[in-house]
Amino acid sequence: MQPFYRSYVVSIFVSLAISIGLQMILPWPFGLVAAIAIFMLYPLILRNGTLKRMGGGMGSSTGGGFLGNGIRYVCLVCSNKFNGILCPRCGSKMKKAEF
């Protein structure tokens, strides 16, 4: 919950900065409306982005863990389980992946 809270506070400051910038760029009513819209929408956008990033991170980390564990192969000739290109027992390249 802590990083979420921090990102929310940061998002408020960023949206505040953006809205101040918009006040300068846009004429009064449009600037205010855009500022309010961004102020309300920005945390949602950021949270969605954070969730997506978290999901991506989780996905990549599980992928990394999966790769780190290594795909084990079973030799089709001597059914030796090994972890490489060639079967260390019989030198065969014939293998199937085992998860």
Ligand SMILES: [Zn+2]
């Ligand atoms: Zn083999």
